[in-house]
Amino acid sequence: MRRRCLEGIYPHDAHLQTGDDVPGEFETLDDVAALLQDLPAPDPATLAAAEARDLDLTKPPGALGRLEQIARWYCGWRGDPRARVTAPQVIVFAGNHGVTAQGVSAFPPEVTAQMVANFRAGGAAVNQLAEQFGARMDVHALDLDHPTADFTEAPAMDRAAFLAALRAGWDAVDPGADLLVTGEMGIGNTTAASAIAHALWGGQAGDWTGTGTGIDATGLAVKARVVADGARCHAGILDQPLEVLRCLGGRELAAIAGAILRARHLRVPVILDGFICTAAAACLEAHQPGALDHCIAGHVSAEPGHVLALARLDKAPLLDLGMRLGEGSGAALAIPIVQGALACHSGMATFAEAGVTGG
Numbered sequence: 030m031r032r033r034c035l036e037g038i039y040p041h042d043a044h045l046q047t048g049d050d051v052p053g054e055f056e057t058l059d060d061v062a063a064l065l066q067d068l069p070a071p072d073p074a075t076l077a078a079a080e081a082r083d084l085d086l087t088k089p090p091g092a093l094g095r096l097e098q099i100a101r102w103y104c105g106w107r108g109d110p111r112a113r114v115t116a117p118q119v120i121v122f123a124g125n126h127g128v129t130a131q132g133v134s135a136f137p138p139e140v141t142a143q144m145v146a147n148f149r150a151g152g153a154a155v156n157q158l159a160e161q162f163g164a165r166m167d168v169h170a171l172d173l174d175h176p177t178a179d180f181t182e183a184p185a186m187d188r189a190a191f192l193a194a195l196r197a198g199w200d201a202v203d204p205g206a207d208l209l210v211t212g213e214m215g216i217g218n219t220t221a222a223s224a225i226a227h228a229l230w231g232g233q234a235g236d237w238t239g240t241g242t243g244i245d246a247t248g249l250a251v252k253a254r255v256v257a258d259g260a261r262c263h264a265g266i267l268d269q270p271l272e273v274l275r276c277l278g279g280r281e282l283a284a285i286a287g288a289i290l291r292a293r294h295l296r297v298p299v300i301l302d303g304f305i306c307t308a309a310a311a312c313l314e315a316h317q318p319g320a321l322d323h324c325i326a327g328h329v330s331a332e333p334g335h336v337l338a339l340a341r342l343d344k345a346p347l348l349d350l351g352m353r354l355g356e357g358s359g360a361a362l363a364i365p366i367v368q369g370a371l372a373c374h375s376g377m378a379t380f381a382e383a384g385v386t387g388g
């Protein structure tokens with residue numbers, strides 16, 4: 030499978046990969062399913078070496094708490110028992126949503142393109158965080174002039190659009206990155222995320238529906254009805270997670286899934302962001318259990334469905350700061366936590382090296 034040029038589909042993309050030697054390229058949705066069935070695992074020898082090293086470091090065993098598990102997990106994926114994070118990448122994918130016609134957001138859809146301009150000019154929150162933590166940041170606007178279809182009436186994306194968005198995400202990952210943050214921007218996309226969560230995990234539509242950018246109580250009731258309508262309209266595919274992503278998601282959510290899958294094949298660990306990012310990622314896990322083993326939850330957002338989604342995925346968030354911004358901001362804030370975990374694990378002296386008596 031060789032890559033196709035997507036420049037004609039996403040003319041604003043400036044960071045497409047151009048190499049022909051990328052492993053596991055895909056052309057069809059069957060190829061995507063095959064890539065999901067053939068996932069690399071962490072290296073067991075490296076995991077064992079990292080664990081042995083951790084037990085030898087100048088600290089009481091377990092004293093660095095979760096940092097120790099993060100370091101071992103990261104080393105296992107990188108195949109290096111003394112790995113460090115030196116090349117993090119933040120990618121923001123943007124898409125527009127037909128479902129905004131139903132009045133489900135506090136902001137108008139033109140804000141998506143305006144915020145893309147803001148990301149490109151360096152003025153958004155995530156720009157500051159990426160710069161602060163030494164991350165490369167890329168922005169991919171996905172066909173903003175063609176919003177997805179209103180998912181209460183039709184599949185959000187046809188198969189070609191879905192595949193193109195998955196590919197955009199796949200192609201956006203820098204093979205030289207050693208940690209990935211996938212962020213998004215899309216007015217209306219908390220409604221898409223709620224619809225996906227409701228489809229994957231059931232319950233009442235209202236359980237998964239929150240105020241997003243800040244809609245009022247009347248808007249929230251409309252939004253819950255829209256989420257329920259989405260499940261009714263697509264009742265025939267709710268047990269097919271990739272179809273759930275296509276029919277209820279959006280281009281930026283599909284791109285996030287494509288990027289997370291690519292990162293897995295490159296053995297690049299991923300920090301998940303908020304509710305939208307998690308809903309997109311959850312479609313991979315629902316299709317293939319274990320597909321998110323290379324992912325860690327950067328934070329739990331204030332959107333009420335997020336804490337429920339992370340519990341379903343058995344992922345404990347690193348941060349809980351009441352954020353609900355998206356654009357990768359919560360995950361970007363977790364970059365220095367992962368960097369700190371690896372700095373300790375890979376830089377500390379052992380008891381023997383430091384001449385410290387063990388317990």
Ligand SMILES: O=C(O)c1ccc[n+]([C@@H]2O[C@H](COP(=O)([O-])O)[C@@H](O)[C@H]2O)c1
Pocket residue numbers: 133134135136213214215216217218219220240241242243244302303304305306330331332335352353354355356
């Ligand atoms: O990441 C989150 O959990 C999150 C929660 C609420 C809102 N957002 C952001 O707000 C936008 C979607 O909100 P809305 O109300 O238009 O659906 C979108 O650009 C997201 O990045 C993000």
Ligand SMILES: Cc1cc2nc[nH]c2cc1C
Pocket residue numbers: 136140144213214215242354355356
């Ligand atoms: C201004 C604004 C910035 C955002 N960043 C991510 N989602 C957003 C939504 C709005 C409305």
